[in-house]
Amino acid sequence: MSSQNEVLQISKLLTATNDHYGGVIVEMTTEPVDSAVFVSLLRASVSHWRQQGKKGVWIKLPIELVNLIEPAVKEGFYFHHAEPKYLMLVYWIPETASSLPVNATHRVGIGAFVMNEKKEVLVVQEKSGMLRGTGVWKFPTGVVDEGEDICDAAVREVKEETGIDAKFVEILAFRQSHKAFFEKSDLFFVCLLQPLSFDIQKQESEIEAAEWMPFKEYAAQPFVQKHDLLKHIVDICLAKRDGKYSGFSPVPTTAISSDKNSYLYLNRQCLNNQ
């Protein structure tokens, strides 16, 4: 084969980068591609990767290239995961069973226990959701964003919902529940925060009311008394208030597979007491 032909050959393949597991990743740009052209490129590329002994083939298709999904699926690709702006398609080349990583399975949320020096707890009433219009007071809660540390999410949600600046102290407990959202599971972390400011400025869009409330009054609400999950959390908060409970606090560590930092949450009080 002449070198000119070789260049021609290479130019007819999809641009891919290698992943760390013997596979390749194709990230399509939003530039329009004719579906017949795509199928021809895809066939040549998969054949090439098969010869190279590649395993998994990932194609990240931006929603602008929605026309290419049907042809890719007809070539044997299937869905792996999706976000609003893209769909990740995947194909497993070897005859052996696929060892592709599973999709994300859990949403992560936080609830914040914030108590001032008068032993009052920071509570809100929400404008939407299950408790709307019920008059029930609850801890500020929220969803941990993709890529966000749990401790940062707790500080952010308290600030957004109530205007209160607070410092993360520790995780007091967490709950895992299932089918929270279609088939997905949910992890909800109850966090202790120490307030650094005290003037409440409630969030107009989501919060009906916010206030500092005597803990006893919060705990006495029929809604809290009715649910064993909330009663357990009240017991934990009371034990913590009285210095009789230790949760998990974050310790920065370096990840094994990269130089990124990540938090290990552990019972530091026990380790320090040794």
Add this chain to the structure above:
Amino acid sequence: MSSQNEVLQISKLLTATNDHYGGVIVEMTTEPVDSAVFVSLLRASVSHWRQQGKKGVWIKLPIELVNLIEPAVKEGFYFHHAEPKYLMLVYWIPETASSLPVNATHRVGIGAFVMNEKKEVLVVQEKSGMLRGTGVWKFPTGVVDEGEDICDAAVREVKEETGIDAKFVEILAFRQSHKAFFEKSDLFFVCLLQPLSFDIQKQESEIEAAEWMPFKEYAAQPFVQKHDLLKHIVDICLAKRDGKYSGFSPVPTTAISSDKNSYLYLNRQCLNNQ
């Protein structure tokens, strides 16, 4: 409008069920649908739901109906999430900002600390992954399945990889890391299990070797000493072995929004000592 026309009108809409948030869910079967027919049904249905004041519209499309993705996106739908066999499309009808729930953001994994009465720890060498062929001994680890409790996953992984029956005791610590898999984050729970059997039967497909090893020998491995995350875990395991550490143990509770059970993980030792 005559009642005959009414029936005709109704038969021209997509079949939907109401969700708990003022929206509707359409679950398409795998039966083939022509894309032009689908677009006409979809337009009529969205117009009907708009008149009803509905908010979010969910369409779950099995991969067999991949031909309907492009027309749905052209009608304003976008991707919410996907699994191998389906794509979830969504559309927000109101003029106001969308309050649709976010997609799952985290994968969840476990590592199991299992120690016998001789203070030996259960360790494995894996056939694949980052440590393949390095001779490094590690705790059994694995992924928590969608819908699976963390405590059950730990027991299952130990059984699968080593044949050892074990009882879940508590979560000693956990680590949150980011960009573990494309943009998704990861939560890794270090679990303490008590062995109920002692004869190792290693898993042929994934495990190169498995054995009971003096804890000191595990901890002295250069790979463990080099990584501060693993050194912290060693410290925690030693403190636990000496009865000087308390983690979080699972307490069954009833969920607030349903009658399903879910586990609250908390420091029971502290609560019991009160």
